[in-house]
Amino acid sequence: MEIESKLHAVDWIILSVTLCSIVLYGTYVTRKNATVTDYIKGGNDSKWWTIGLSVMATQASAITFLSTPGQAFHSGMGFVQFYFGLPIAMIIICVVFIPIYHKLKVYTAYEFLEGRFDLKTRSLAAILFLIQRGLSAGITIFAPAIILSAVLGWDLFTLNIIIGFLVIIYTVSGGTKAVNVTQKQQMIIIFIGMIIAFYMIMSQLPADITFSKALDIAGASGKMKVLDFSFDLSNRYTVWTGILGGTFLMLSYFGTDQSQVQRYLSGKSVRESQLGLIFNGLLKVPMQFFILLIGVMVFVFYQFNPSPLNFNPGANEQVAKSKYVEEYQQLEAAHIAIENTKKLLFSNGFQEEEKQQILELNEQDLLLKVKSKAIIDKIDAENISDKVESNDKDYVFIHFILNNLPRGIIGLLLAVILSAAMSSTASELNALASTTAIDLYKRNVREDKSEVHYVKASKWFTLAWGMIAISVACIANLFDNLIQLVNIIGSIFYGNVLGIFLLAFFIKFVKGNAVFVAALITQVLIIGVFLLDWLPYLWLNLVGCALVMGIAIIIQFFISIKKKDAKNTAPV
Known part of the structure; x- marks a missing residue:
């Protein structure tokens, strides 16, 4: 199979012009950011549609467009249940999280925790975010490197470095606004590209195979089972894991992960931020369903056309x-x-x-x-x-693109996947830098510097995290499936962090010391549960959240008893 011959001059032109335009535009329109508000919060002037598309683009990395069709090709439509908790999470975040964040005028989600608890709890939550998001950023660089490796025959190490630095250029230059303005363009390209991909797949099926017949063929092979109401804990994707575990994962991701929080903190008002998240909640599940359906249609295509034993x-x-x-x-x-x-x-x-x-x-x-x-x-x-x-799951869709689509369309779909990679990675680097600069550097190291100093520090931290992400990408492998790997990493940390925030919002008698100790204990326990493979990873979000809240309440109860006893025995 001569993959290299599939990429023609017109594909290179479309791919290069699309990606370079995004980088140059993002760098140009945000070149004058001079304050922390401009650089980290994008000047607080984003409209709801910008926020909605930016939130969606942050989540829709190249992994979405590589792994999701491959997941559907092998396992069918059941993965869509993973997203069932997202609309519920969007409503809760709009009602609870956004008004508090805007009222306090915070730069990061973790600023709120210091006022409610103490500095060490804020710093711990920030560090947990930095660990899991730093790892995930490396994987979002590694995913598009797979594409170009298949297209060009280049080694993954070189491609990881090239892709990483391409994203670093405009993220360092423009900060949050650069991420927001480029993500609108990227999502438009993504929507157009995926619709064209679906049309091209259907057009290449035999003439007598209608869409209805294609669904029957997929159903006969067990690919169209969308809903699973079983309570089998060995099954990763059921209605219950999606609604319960998925809701807690999405609450953690959109409510406490700075890569997402930073998108709607840039909103012009509370209403604009809320509308942006509601827009995302309404569109995300149908979008994922459609991407999975593309994977199922690729499966149907290969029922009538030769496929390799292994797609890698x-x-x-x-x-x-x-x-x-x-x-x-x-x-x-x-x-x-x-x-x-x-x-x-x-x-x-x-x-x-x-x-x-x-x-x-x-x-x-x-x-x-x-x-x-x-x-x-x-x-x-x-x-x-x-x-x-x-493992070849992440090569299924790229194999179909490179070997079955006409010139020009190949370049467009490669631009779609790489645009998704750039948008997600840029958001992650931007959030990692903001959290490091504001929550750790400014609060623990240098608290009395000028606005210009913190903008420069944020840029240097963006560069540093970009280098770390590239390093992670260089040692990554395909694991079972990239989209699952990202969600597993998040699930190990997200429940704990979400529990800290829920304690801050609703359990007023719990103080900082109890939360800090509970968070440390919980993180050790959750890592243990994961390593022992006791539960599907989505349940780690619910368990982690419940553990940190329960342990913190118990610790605070004993602290209160101890203080009461000490007060009663004190000499009068």
């Missing part, structure tokens, strides 16, 4: 040069035979009684894929100098 071209190249090539070719032959059998069934218009046969064929094909990955893992273990990844 680098893995296939390594196998071709290895001693396992004959064994792998036998698996490929069996895979092709299964594909041909399914194609015949679908082309003839399968009957209801043939659905079981289709499911059995899918199981046989899945077993072949497992065996092929085992071979790739053997090669990887023996080949230390040139590592290869057996």
Whole structure:
């Protein structure tokens, strides 16, 4: 498979012009930021549609457009349940979080915690955010590097550095406003690109395969099961994990994660910020459903067209040069035979009684894929100098784009995915720098400097976090699935941080010392629960939140008793 030949001059032109225009525009329109308010809060003049698109673009990284179709291709539409808690979270944040943040005129979410508790609690929450978001920023750089690695044949290390510095340029220059103004353009490109991708997939299906028939084919293979009402804790995605665990994750992400809070802190008013989040809440679930549907349609496309046993071209190249090539070719032959059998069934218009046969064929094909990955893992273990990844979920959509779409459209869709990467990474670096500058540097190190000093410090911190994110990207791997990896990292920390904020908002008798100790204990416990794999990761958000609140209340209760006893025994 000669992937390099798929990218023509017109694709390069569309890709280059799109990305360079975004970088240059963002740098130019925000070049005069001189105060902390301008740099960190974007001058407090953002309209609701800017906030809504910026919030959406921050969450919709390249991982969304790489991993989500791959997730649907392998597992179907059930992943959409992950987002069921988002509208609920948006309403709670609009009613509780936004009015408090705007009333206090904070630069970061964590400023509020010092006034309510103390400096050490504020600093701890900020540090927990920096750890998880710093790791996630590296993954959002790594995701588009995969694309260009497949397109250009360049090594991931070089691409991580190039992509990282491309984002650093306008984020350092323009701060929050640069992120906001570029994200509007990026989301427009993303919407147009995904609609075109869906149209192109449907147009390349056989003439007699309508959208309705395509859904029937996907359903026969178990890809259209959207809702799962089971209480099976081994199942990551159910209605209950989405509504309960998802709500707590989204509350934490949109309510306490500075990369999102900073988007709506730039709002012109409380109303503009609230409308922006409501806009995001209404549009996000349908958008994710549509992206998953694209992945399912790619699956249908490959029921009528040849697909590789493994979608990672680098893995296939390594196998071709290895001693396992004959064994792998036998698996490929069996895979092709299964594909041909399914194609015949679908082309003839399968009957209801043939659905079981289709499911059995899918199981046989899945077993072949497992065996092929085992071979790739053997090669990887023996080949230390040139590592290869057996997981191919994140290569499914890019494989389809590069091998089945016409010139020009390929460049546009690559621009879509890279625009998403730039928007998300820029938001993360901007938030990491703001939190470091305001919550740690200004509050703990240099509290008496000028506005210009803190703007310069924020720029230097943006550069530093950009370098850290690039470093994380350089040591990352595909894990099980990139979009799951980002959410797992968040779930380990988010519940704890959310619990701290809920204590601050609603449990007034709990003080700083109790919260600080409870947060430390909770973080250790949650990491332990994750490592022991006791619960699906979405439940960590609910458990973490409940733990920190419960432990803090108990500790405060004993502190109060101790103080009362000390007061009663004190000499009169």
